[in-house]
Amino acid sequence: MTEKTILTGQVLSFDGCPFDGEATAAAQLDEAICIQNGHIVAVGTAERLKADAPGVRVVDHGARVIMAGFVDAHVHYPQTAIIASWGKRLIDWLNTYTFPEEMRFGDADYASEIANRYLDLTVAHGVTTMCSYCTIHPASVEAFFGAAQARGQRVVAGKICMDRNAPEGLRDDVQSAYDDSKALIARWHGVDRLGYAITPRFAPTSSPAQLSALGALWREHPDCLMQTHLSEQVDEIAWVRELYPDARDYLDIYETHGLLGARAVYGHSIHLEPRERDRLAETGAALAHCPTSNSFIGSGLFDMTGLIAQGQRIGLASDTGGGSSFSMLRTMAAAYEVAQLRGHALHPAQLLWLATVGSARALHLDHLIGNAVVGNEADLVVLDLASTPAIAQRANRAGDIWEAVFATIMMGDDRAIADVWIGGKQRALIRA
Template sequence: MAQKTLLKGRVLSFEQSPFQADPDQAARLHEAVLIEDGRIGAMGTAQALTAAHPDAEIHDHGARLILAGFVDPHVHYPQTAIIASWGKRLIDWLNTYTFPEEMKFGDPDHAAEIAGRYLDLTAAHGTTTMCSFCTIHPESVDAFFTEAQARGQRVVAGKTCMDRNAPDGLRDTAQTAYDQCRALIGRWHGVDRISYAITPRFSPTSTPEQLEAMGALWAEHHDCLMQTHLSEQTDEIEWVRSLFPEACDYLDTYEKFGLLGPRGLYGHAIHLEPRERDRLREVDAALIHCPTSNTFIGSGLFDMHGLMRDGHRIGLATDTGGGSSFSMLRTMAAAYEIGQLRGHPLHPAQLLWLGTAGSARSLRMDDRIGNIAPGMEADLVVLDLSSTPAIAQRVSQADDIWEAIFPTIMMGDDRAVAQVWIGGRRALG
């Protein structure tokens, strides 16, 4: 007998991208969604689904909004404990906060504690899938995947590879990085809902030999994603130029070693040269916008409008702990504010799409997660659109669904998250 659960409420599913169609018409509202054996069975009217499935367990959420769980395609779970550390530029921030914290993750118990804490915090904010950098320690990868597997989560992660410009104890070599990543892929990739991402941190912390080894590994395991950083800050770009004087630009330091491709995820991508934009679009790589991190560390303003206009594949991410919040709602709000500063504010439908279907698309997983449709995996978040008095009084004046949703995007936090479902199982609420 199939296990059935019926969620009643305002069920939002995207029928097309709000960047390619009228945002007001991109989504459809239903009255209920059926979960059956961990997947979406159907959407429709509450009356019809109740009648068709009298054996289903019912959760009636009234006027609450039910949508796909949030997808966060660029995070650093080992930085959980140092989130909101004060006042540094990127390279200083890494040396002052990040690297000392990451030194601790050779201890499996510490890695397991932080992995569990991170997944609990993100679930409380409605995030059901993420793509994480780990540390150079294989133990950090095992810990994250073990904790995610116990929760039944679809996650992506990889051992961060660095063999220069990092402290003693946080450097591997080209060969050990290759060997350890290859072993981790064999142990974890494709197990349950787990995927591996080949993860050179960024060009400055990898020698050409290590980048070449990672490119070779990706060619051998082309179904893996590859994640790294690109053009986050101007002084970082100058550093890359000094380390790779023969490269024509930052992207070239990846491309020449086989680290540019359609399953590549390039975090930040703020200060791109015209050639870089063209090549990233040609190969259909994913650019990951990290707005709270970009403002917190003073990196710059991502060109969402121009890149979307040109046809780029784009996801939206917290970048915790460089990003200042675990919340994808707060991340959407920051993306809206950056859009305003660039003269192109984002519609609420575009913000929600970026945090769900768009980010799933960046991970090449939009056939499984990021939307509510029959056959999709049942990762869902239920939002209370009147979670605080300030939000409720604004919503009382709303004339349509997008006007009702927008205050929660701009002012909402974990108090707005009423319930979370992961793989068809209730994880929160």
């Protein structure tokens, strides 16, 4: 049994959903959190936790906020090196930047280099779990899972499958998509803190036969997630209609081929038809809101308020590298700005919930991560609410913790990440 460690500060957790009623009523503030054997074993007053474990190591974070590590519900780790590429919308962006970069991931050494670089960059931003697309190359999946396993990190990922409308060298076929994915599931799914997501990139790059094969694979492995893209841009939707003229709408393509269900995670989901919204809510599928990406490549404004009111399961995501930042603070800020453009101001409690509990729920991991409560795994981030002079002077004027936290959400970067714990172990933050 490993020794206990107590962290003191402002411990933030949630015992409800801040979108249900008064936002702050769902949040709890405590003084200390105790971790042991990779899990949270106590939360409460500093006096009580210290009295219950005399002589235990104490890490005093003063007025800093201690909370669950951020969970990024939709990323493309192979796009790390091309983040913030200029001037394209979705289809041209894929052809100009993404596909040439993804061609390189057949090289296991390069895949390993980028996987480790990505995990270094994201932990420096307080991200402890993510759900990533890899490339068509099994080596890209091996590299990502291997790097995460070595760090004791909980991640979800899957090999992209696409057999058309992609360059030669980035296409698999129906059988290899099924076989490669099945072998990777057998090797990695459920091992340590790793989970597999069956991953057709999106309807335009998979033939109906490939989508059906992946639907069959999901039926064989229903405990896996299934991730893909849905209704990101209007010109993409028009292309989908041309490719699948008999489909009622974009979502119908996935449903027809067995790729709609409670463990599905659909990235973007901006331009949804009423029928699609109804079916997503009925099935309990999750939507990954990618606000920095949606702004950066001009996709549109996600209807957070309307979709939440409809009972949709929603997580927050950076969409690296279509998104322009590795930071979930920046992602929360963008989500706030998008909601403002739609006439609604998201409360800081709602933003933090989306980046933790909400994303963990979207990935069906909320019984393990995403909240600083007893029994959950000890993946934690510590936020410095005075990380820069500009933020500090605003925090000094704050009337409560929410005003102070909001300044960090809107203006913070990796300097606001004072400490990160993954699986109960303190992590070095590499910022060079």
